[in-house]
Amino acid sequence: MKILLMGNPNVGKSVLFSRLTGVHAISSNYPGTTVDFTRGFLRVHGRKAEIIDVPGSYTLDPSSEAEKVAAEMLGTGDVIINVVNATSLERNLYLTLQLLERDIPMVIALNMWDDTRHRGIEIDLNRLEEILGVPVVPTAAIAGQGIRELVDALPRARRVGHPARTRDERWVRVGQIIDQVQQISHKHHRWFERLEDASVKPLSGFFIAVAVLSLSFLIIRYLGESIIRYGMDPLFQGLWLPLLDRLSAFFGGAGIFHDILIGKKIDGSIDFVQSFGLLSSGLYVPFAMVLPYIISFYFVLGLLEDTGYLPRLAVLMDTAMHKLGLHGFAIIPTLLGLGCNVPAILATRILESRRERFIAATLVAIAIPCASLQAMIIGLVGGKGWGYLAIVYGTLFLSWVLLGIILNSFMKGLSPELLIEIPPYRLPPWNLLLQKLLIRVWGFLLEAVPIVLGAVLVVNLLYMTNIFTFIADFVAPVVTGVLGLPREAITALVIGFLRKDVAMGMLALLNLSGKELVVGSVVLAMSFPCVATFVVLLRELGVRDLVKSTAIMLFSAIAVGGILNGVLSQIGVK
Amino acid sequence: MTTADSLKSLADMKIEESGTIVEIHGGEGVSTRLAAIGVIPGKKIMKTSSFSVRGPVTIKIDRAQLALGYGMADKIMVRTDGSAP
Numbered sequence: 001m002k003i004l005l006m007g008n009p010n011v012g013k014s015v016l017f018s019r020l021t022g023v024h025a026i027s028s029n030y031p032g033t034t035v036d037f038t039r040g041f042l043r044v045h046g047r048k049a050e051i052i053d054v055p056g057s058y059t060l061d062p063s064s065e066a067e068k069v070a071a072e073m074l075g076t077g078d079v080i081i082n083v084v085n086a087t088s089l090e091r092n093l094y095l096t097l098q099l100l101e102r103d104i105p106m107v108i109a110l111n112m113w114d115d116t117r118h119r120g121i122e123i124d125l126n127r128l129e130e131i132l133g134v135p136v137v138p139t140a141a142i143a144g145q146g147i148r149e150l151v152d153a154l155p156r157a158r159r160v161g162h163p164a165r166t167r168d169e170r171w172v173r174v175g176q177i178i179d180q181v182q183q184i185s186h187k188h189h190r191w192f193e194r195l196e197d198a199s200v201k202p203l204s205g206f207f208i209a210v211a212v213l214s215l216s217f218l219i220i221r222y223l224g225e226s227i228i229r230y231g232m233d234p235l236f237q238g239l240w241l242p243l244l245d246r247l248s249a250f251f252g253g254a255g256i257f258h259d260i261l262i263g264k265k266i267d268g269s270i271d272f273v274q275s276f277g278l279l280s281s282g283l284y285v286p287f288a289m290v291l292p293y294i295i296s297f298y299f300v301l302g303l304l305e306d307t308g309y310l311p312r313l314a315v316l317m318d319t320a321m322h323k324l325g326l327h328g329f330a331i332i333p334t335l336l337g338l339g340c341n342v343p344a345i346l347a348t349r350i351l352e353s354r355r356e357r358f359i360a361a362t363l364v365a366i367a368i369p370c371a372s373l374q375a376m377i378i379g380l381v382g383g384k385g386w387g388y389l390a391i392v393y394g395t396l397f398l399s400w401v402l403l404g405i406i407l408n409s410f411m412k413g414l415s416p417e418l419l420i421e422i423p424p425y426r427l428p429p430w431n432l433l434l435q436k437l438l439i440r441v442w443g444f445l446l447e448a449v450p451i452v453l454g455a456v457l458v459v460n461l462l463y464m465t466n467i468f469t470f471i472a473d474f475v476a477p478v479v480t481g482v483l484g485l486p487r488e489a490i491t492a493l494v495i496g497f498l499r500k501d502v503a504m505g506m507l508a509l510l511n512l513s514g515k516e517l518v519v520g521s522v523v524l525a526m527s528f529p530c531v532a533t534f535v536v537l538l539r540e541l542g543v544r545d546l547v548k549s550t551a552i553m554l555f556s557a558i559a560v561g562g563i564l565n566g567v568l569s570q571i572g573v574k
Numbered sequence: 575m576t577t578a579d580s581l582k583s584l585a586d587m588k589i590e591e592s593g594t595i596v597e598i599h600g601g602e603g604v605s606t607r608l609a610a611i612g613v614i615p616g617k618k619i620m621k622t623s624s625f626s627v628r629g630p631v632t633i634k635i636d637r638a639q640l641a642l643g644y645g646m647a648d649k650i651m652v653r654t655d656g657s658a659p
Contacts, residue, residue: 058610091612319629417643
């Protein structure tokens with residue numbers, strides 16, 4: 001048996017999915033968190049059934065890639081659980097009626113049931129069940145209520161096969177149903193609602209946005225730094241270093257195995273950044289330099305997602321984003337990109353047109369540095385002084401804006417307009433927030449650590465075999481002439497295809513000046529995306545657009561790196 | 575009871591002004607997208623905010639809040655409550 005969880009965006013399908021299956025799907029308080037389907041299993045009366053969390057959709061006539069996924073999934077299901085937001089029944093029943101016209105058994109989960117009372121909403125469940133002809137089960141997925149009742153109702157799922165209606169007929173029918181089942185008593189404005197209104201008004205909204213974003217940045221920085229200072233550094237220096245020293249002594253302090261496992265000794269001792277062995281830098285970079293910022297970034301992102309602030313930021317950014325050929329909602333994939341470009345490019349599915357998706361994905365791949373790279377940039381460039389760090393971020397931001405303007409003016413077509421539902425603010429459900437953080441951190445460890453170790457190994461082998469001299473000869477004029485970087489930086493730029501954080505660590509080996517390190521990090525951030533991003537770009541854009549996107553990347557990386565090198569040399573930055 | 579001047583586009587409405595959607599101009603594409611999200615003739619709406627330089631507009635409809643681009647807001651014709659007798 002295959003069960004489909006379907007419903008409007010942001011009605012709690014993913015939370016319900018997690019409750020039903022124990023598989024934790026990422027959920028947030030904004031429409032469009034789920035852009036691809038997630039699969040899980042549950043037991044219905046002792047029998048195993050497959051259940052699928054389908055991306056949210058207002059209608060079965062899709063207008064975005066995410067909605068298209070939903071419409072296509074529909075044909076494959078045996079039973080539908082239509083998840084309906086009980087606090088917004090009149091807006092959810094349209095899809096319900098459309099689903100009832102299909103010949104598939106259905107059950108309705110009337111979710112967010114616990115929210116109806118304090119909003120002054122009363123729904124006559126029996127009457128609703130009678131009118132629709134399918135079981136209606138009240139649920140509160142976040143609190144975990146009504147889940148068993150929902151599973152128990154599944155065998156009673158019924159196919160109604162309503163005659164097909166036109167769009168207007170469906171809306172008329174929704175109106176009739178609402179008149180019969182719903183009563184609303186007026187409730188006074190909560191202070192939450194005042195805050196909701198203030199954050200989408202021009203002036204107050206701007207100040208709230210500045211406050212929220214500055215606070216987010218501060219928390220990310222201090223939380224990340226604290227984890228390094230009080231957690232990871234003591235762990236590595238106090239516990240791991242003595243062990244490595246003994247291992248080093250065992251190998252006699254040199255030799256092939258010594259260099260691969262522990263790395264080169266710097267001034268007679270092991271240096272976690274510069275030694276570049278599998279057990280030294282190979283572990284220190286992902287665990288002590290990157291992981292702390294992954295934790296702090298995703299903690300703050302989770303807060304922003306779950307409170308419901310992000311759609312409001314989208315409204316505020318809308319006018320500015322139109323200059324880049326996007327609308328305000330594109331700010332959400334962009335922010336996700338500051339964590340990792342892969343989910344960010346997937347999230348561009350919430351955008352309506354191909355043109356928009358191309359621009360958004362290309363901009364993310366070029367100008368949005370992921371958390372792994374940023375952690376290394378902050379650690380290494382920040383060490384040279386905060387001014388250098390400001391130049392890196394300033395250049396990337398400027399490139400994002402300029403490239404967007406250029407793409408927007410050269411690509412045919414118009415950017416579609418913003419149209420989103422702004423969810424009410426909600427206090428983040430802490431258990432869900434923590435689970436989401438764990439999923440993301442675990443994902444990082446699972447995907448990043450093996451590749452980091454692989455990259456470090458490759459680097460060591462390359463240094464021993466000189467394969468790179470060939471490539472180096474080929475691109476040396478660009479790297480030394482245009483970018484003003486030493487020849488050795490080429491290896492780092494190439495390794496960037498595997499992992500940007502490892503590549504950044506390699507730049508640190510070269511004793512670069514502040515200026516060179518700045519140019520190096522900008523080029524590394526802008527040039528080729530890492531292999532994981534590359535694969536997801538290929539999947540989402542197709543070969544032709546990937547080639548276009550890559551050409552734009554290489555060109556802009558060299559152009560911006562060259563200009564930056566020229567300007568910094570001119571004004572005498574060393 | 576109604577005069578021509580009580581009919582205006584959502585883009586031209588004042589903040590906190592409310593009324594009933596009468597029709598939606600423009601092609602099928604616009605009205606389909608709007609209908610899917612519940613913006614259809616006959617619904618009561620209130621404008622909650624707007625941004626200058628043809629920026630987005632936010633509205634309350636059926637106790638939900640929506641944000642839409644200026645171009646769309648310009649195509650939604652509303653009979654405002656204020657000028658009705």
